[in-house]
Amino acid sequence: MSLKEEILEIAKRTKEASRVMANLSREIKDKALNQMADALMEDENRAGIKQANKLDLKAGKEAGLSTAIIDRLLLTDDRIASMSEGLREVAALPDPVGEIISMWRRPNGLEVGRMRVPLGVVGIIYEARPNVTADAAGLCLKSGNAVLLRGGKEAINSNRAIAKVLAEAGTRAGLPEHGISIIKTTDRAAVAEMLKLDKYIDVIIPRGNQQMIKSILEMSRVPVISHGAGNCHTFVDEDADLEKAVKIAVNAKVQRPGVCNAMETLLVHLKMAPAFLPVVAEPLRQAGVELRGCSRTREILPEIKAATEEDYETEYLDLILAIRVVDSLDEAIEHITCYGTGHSEAIVTESYQHARRFLREVDASSVFVNASTRFADGNQYGLGAEIGISTQKLHARGPMGLTELTSAKFIVLGEGQIRG
């Protein structure tokens, strides 16, 4: 069987399975999730997964992967337990499928409503994070979708081992055989084949670096929900509360600098700069942050490096912060419109009017008033586990929970109505 045939075959079978998945009761889905969680914790399965993981770690070290990637690859008992716990948490979430979002009566007596239904087949393309195998499988299952998993070659043995344990436990609980499918080949061309199959795959969710996402967006005929870069800003307004502003800015930068919702540029109102900048610089420096400022920033903090145009464009994902002094709320919004990536943007202000304007006018997936951008996260919002964060505008924007893995169809109840 050629690669093309192999991918087509598994996509077809996953599509067939999706019809069964769509009509499973919550009872069966939750039973499957809990049995999958149990199976991950069984000694024999855990040993098998760790054994497979060792192969990946060995190959990774031989291939000279960075310690950061090797760390992501590593599966410990704790990490396996946390995957298992994740599945139980998904089981505890409400079932989105079948929800009647709204229903109304028309003058002719027809009742028209919208019912939540699964998307069908969700394709997940990810990198060296074996935990995605369990997380994505759990969320897709609960939302009534079949999932077609395509992990990176670095984690292929781990992914296969996890998927096997999950699929077997799932089948025992009543899932169709291909409800949770995994592409086993590590051939890169498999991704290109997947992206052509819009007849069998309803949506692709890529989880990985910006370059990978970009190339998927360019190639795919299947609709993609993607997670763009997070060049996030915090604007400290002229009448911000100084203490809140310092706390929020420091948290947004240093609490976890390597993630998409961390702050990359701090914007400060001209009137606030003299009081605020020296105070915020202290804890930032103590946390090891390198500051780079515009000329007006450097009048107040002369010891720091100059920020360039490139700094404003950069998602550092590191302990570096660009700082710019602006004349007004308008200039802050203009800077964000120009350099922002539409991920997460915050204002610190005590002005009711400025808060309202910022909320309305800033075009981003999450907009904050007086809170750290680090909260941009499905769990923090109370959506339950998230399958990713969308920075696009169609279908889903911001953290994506179970609901974003569904569509809605119209249902119409009549008693013989015809159109005149």
Place this chain on the structure above:
Amino acid sequence: MSLKEEILEIAKRTKEASRVMANLSREIKDKALNQMADALMEDENRAGIKQANKLDLKAGKEAGLSTAIIDRLLLTDDRIASMSEGLREVAALPDPVGEIISMWRRPNGLEVGRMRVPLGVVGIIYEARPNVTADAAGLCLKSGNAVLLRGGKEAINSNRAIAKVLAEAGTRAGLPEHGISIIKTTDRAAVAEMLKLDKYIDVIIPRGNQQMIKSILEMSRVPVISHGAGNCHTFVDEDADLEKAVKIAVNAKVQRPGVCNAMETLLVHLKMAPAFLPVVAEPLRQAGVELRGCSRTREILPEIKAATEEDYETEYLDLILAIRVVDSLDEAIEHITCYGTGHSEAIVTESYQHARRFLREVDASSVFVNASTRFADGNQYGLGAEIGISTQKLHARGPMGLTELTSAKFIVLGEGQIRG
């Protein structure tokens, strides 16, 4: 300026205008809509539009376009009045922008909600229907989007004339100059250029034939919301009410056979067939419908042609109907799953359980119980004017009103919260 530069330039300007459009008050938007409606009815403008339309009609006749297309092209006083009326109706609809869909409080006191926002720039690619120029412009304006219109070359003079009247009236009412933009070149390559500009165009909505939509889907880097074919079924169940079944089947087939929500195949339960088929055949024949049946249908209606596999696959858009006798609800659902295009599907039944199963299990943008599929329409559902019908699952499914021209961003209100 090359074609490529020309399209890039207009897309950029439309994107800039979209930022202003997004923040217009309902007051200004409604004023613009009403002034646009007035402008279409001014004698001078109307004469100009009809003059331009004459050029299109003349060219169309010379090019040998079919009478059906020539009829679509034709703009009469009545049709212009109806475009004008359409704009007033859109003005009367509620403004979707700024709606807080829901808002909840988190344990840490953060308030998290979702606010409806415009998509940005909506690209409409359409054919020889000049009325789409006004309809699409009105719906995009009301939903806070800028619109980039690209009509077919057959209607180019009419489209330009209408767009000019609308844009001038809009600007007078306070819209930015490029809030309603039209691509003036008739060069086919302009579409290919548009489809590359995912940086400036947020969504493409094609309105046209299946071949055009298919080629746009294949080429586009901009997300597309598309309207697939409507191979629609009506299933007359074993315990259907005979009278309702006849009324509904005849209406679904003959009330307007050339449109996407008309029935193409009639499925009849084996037990119902002997009583139902002779009764329904009569009015269908009287309406000029050619019947094509499976072998079991032809046992009852021996005079009709045999239906082939191809008949079940065909969206006739004509006075032709395929008929198939099935053994059960399951077989009916299987037929629909196999041949249906996910547009609109109906069951006629008095069985509570079968109604529920059909509603749940049939995967289509609209699912009907005891009503004609012809109701699949934004106006009929009470959504107001529709920009199209989506047969895909992402973002919008079924008739698309103003809401489907929006996205939703998360808004988060805090009082200094940081993440621990």
